[in-house]
Structures are given as C-alpha cells and as structure tokens.
Amino acid sequence: DVKVTQSSRYLVKRTGEKVFLECVQDMDHENMFWYRQDPGLGLRLIYFSYDVKMKEKGDIPEGYSVSREKKERFSLILESASTNQTSMYLCASSLLASTGELFFGEGSRLTVL
Amino acid sequence: AQSVAQPEDQVNVAEGNPLTVKCTYSVSGNPYLFWYVQYPNRGLQFLLKYITGDNLVKGSYGFEAEFNKSQTSFHLKKPSALVSDSALYFCAVRDMDGGSQGNLIFGKGTKLSVKP
Structure with a gap:
C-alpha cells in the first residue's frame, strides 16, 4: 500500500515563526500536493509538484512556499506564520498519468498563537 | 470552471437504514469522480472512483456510487448504515485543466451521522 507520512501530527507555533511541514511518500509518485482543510471550506490546494524541483501554485499559495529536492519528499514552508494559517494541512501524492486517485497523509494540525 | 457541490452539510441516518450522500458536478468533458x-x-481515505464504464461503482466498506450523466450527479450510497460509518465524506472531480497534473477539486464535505 502507498504510504504518505507527515512528520508532525500536531504543532503549536507563535506568530512570526518559520514553520516547516514535511511529507514523504514511498511509492515513487511523481505528483505531490499540499492542501489546507478548514471547516465549511473543504480542501483547498496550496501548491503542487509534478517533478523534482518543479512546483506550481494552487488556489491559495499566499504566505506559503514549497520545496521538492527529492522525488519522495515535499515540504511546505510558512515563512512567517500568522494566526489565519491555523488549520489542518494535508499532503497527498499520485501517479503522474492519470485517472488515479490521490493518497493522503494523516494530516498536520497547526495552531498559530 | 469545474466544480463539485455537496448540497447537504449533514446527513443523519438510523443504523440499518440506507444512506445517500449527494454530490453534483460541473465539468467540461467527461468527468473523473471520486469519493x-x-x-x-x-487524513482522507479513498472510497471509490468513476472513470468510465458501468454507472454503478462499488467501493470500500460496502459503499457504492451511481454516476448519472444527465443529472450531473455522483451520489454515494450504502444499503445499510453502520454507526462506524459516521464520518466526513468528500466528493471530488479531477481538474482537467492542462497545467493541473492530476489535482482534485473537492466539495465542502458532508458530515454523516449514524445513530444506533
């Protein structure tokens, strides 16, 4: 089975801190995604990547950046965390070609104080 | 623009009764649909998908979904609900725009509550 691992399940940070959220997948998937989930808003795409060192903005990239130095790892970076970035962050991966479904990690719940 | 709508924020069902969670979509071309x-x-767990073929798709945990092209719907169903089915359910459609590389567009989610 595909495994997508998000290193931190729960984080509490202070306003202005730099935050790193790490995601690793073990199935050699080309595509990787970062979503944020907020009640009543569903999932919104922040960034995605279809290859190493490639990245594309999603629907809500402001305040975020990403890094994909290796195929299996996709990191989400909050350069200066703000309270409105308190949310659940979900990483996902999939094969490039496709009709294929996305495979999700367990999520990282970030609270910014 | 492509979109997915889940018209119900919450669905309440008694255990043993059939359940339906509704989803409608708007896409150009043939949709790839997911629950x-x-x-x-x-995190989110994949239940089932419709790509092509039979309009009735069977998935995990006894769930199935019916693709209806004329009504642009993809409702999730289960003949007999369990208390353990209580969860948040998301419908999604594959983003077919050229640069999106497989991204899914999600509905806002429907909370299913199954009472004993």
Whole structure:
C-alpha cells in the first residue's frame, strides 16, 4: 500500500515563526500536493509538484512556499506564520498519468498563537 | 470552471437504514469522480472512483456510487448504515485543466451521522 507520512501530527507555533511541514511518500509518485482543510471550506490546494524541483501554485499559495529536492519528499514552508494559517494541512501524492486517485497523509494540525 | 457541490452539510441516518450522500458536478468533458472519507483527526481515505464504464461503482466498506450523466450527479450510497460509518465524506472531480497534473477539486464535505 502507498504510504504518505507527515512528520508532525500536531504543532503549536507563535506568530512570526518559520514553520516547516514535511511529507514523504514511498511509492515513487511523481505528483505531490499540499492542501489546507478548514471547516465549511473543504480542501483547498496550496501548491503542487509534478517533478523534482518543479512546483506550481494552487488556489491559495499566499504566505506559503514549497520545496521538492527529492522525488519522495515535499515540504511546505510558512515563512512567517500568522494566526489565519491555523488549520489542518494535508499532503497527498499520485501517479503522474492519470485517472488515479490521490493518497493522503494523516494530516498536520497547526495552531498559530 | 469545474466544480463539485455537496448540497447537504449533514446527513443523519438510523443504523440499518440506507444512506445517500449527494454530490453534483460541473465539468467540461467527461468527468473523473471520486469519493473520500475522513474520520476525526485523520487524513482522507479513498472510497471509490468513476472513470468510465458501468454507472454503478462499488467501493470500500460496502459503499457504492451511481454516476448519472444527465443529472450531473455522483451520489454515494450504502444499503445499510453502520454507526462506524459516521464520518466526513468528500466528493471530488479531477481538474482537467492542462497545467493541473492530476489535482482534485473537492466539495465542502458532508458530515454523516449514524445513530444506533
């Protein structure tokens, strides 16, 4: 089975801190995604990547950046965390070609104080 | 623009009764449709998908979904609900725009509550 691992399940940070959220997948998937989930808003795409060192903005990239130095790892970076970035962050991966479904990690719940 | 709508924020069902969670979509061309389930403080788990073929798709945990092209719907169903089915359910459609590389567009989610 595909495994997508998000290193931190729960984080509490202070306003202005730099935050790193790490995601690793073990199935050699080309595509990787970062979503944020907020009640009543569903999932919104922040960034995605279809290859190493490639990245594309999603629907809500402001305040975020990403890094994909290796195929299996996709990191989400909050350069200066703000309270409105308190949310659940979900990483996902999939094969490039496709009709294929996305495979999700367990999520990282970030609270910014 | 492509979109997915889940018209019900919450669905309440008694255990043993059939359940339906509704989803409608708007896409240009043929849709690729998905259902996911999310249990509290967990990631999303894939339930089933429709790409082509039979309009009735069977998935995990006894769930199925019916693709209806004329009504642009993809409702999730189960003949007999379990208390353990209580969770948040998301419908999604594959983003077919050229640069999106497989991204899914999600509905806002429907909370299913199954009472004993």
